[in-house]
Amino acid sequence: MRPRLQLTGWDRRTLTLTDTPRPDCPRCEGEGGFAYDYGDHEGEYAGTDWDPCTCWDETRRRTLFRLPRIPRRSRGVRDPWSNEPPF
Known part of the structure; x- marks a missing residue:
């Protein structure tokens, strides 16, 4: 076995x-x-x-182990049609 970590x-x-x-496999x-x-009929x-x-x-x-979920921070509700800057 040639181990590798994978997410x-x-x-x-x-x-x-x-x-x-195997990296040196001749086949x-x-x-x-x-x-x-392949093709169809x-x-x-x-x-x-x-x-x-x-x-x-x-x-x-x-x-190996399950990774914990990181809760996302919710941003305030913003009106997409507002012409005010987002800051």
Whole structure:
């Protein structure tokens, strides 16, 4: 395992320890997988798919701790159509 710290989550921020791809892997050259484009039945571009390499297990992660929420300070209600300066 080649550990890396990662910040995950948008609603509840969490600090996790994750695995990283092997940088000297001859198959994926350190990218961690293979991306390829595919098309629909008419031959038009329909998206990109990604297959992980065997040098990396992307499900290998451990939660270290959840970060506390910092309450936002509320500013007073301001009239958006007022022509008074905001100071």
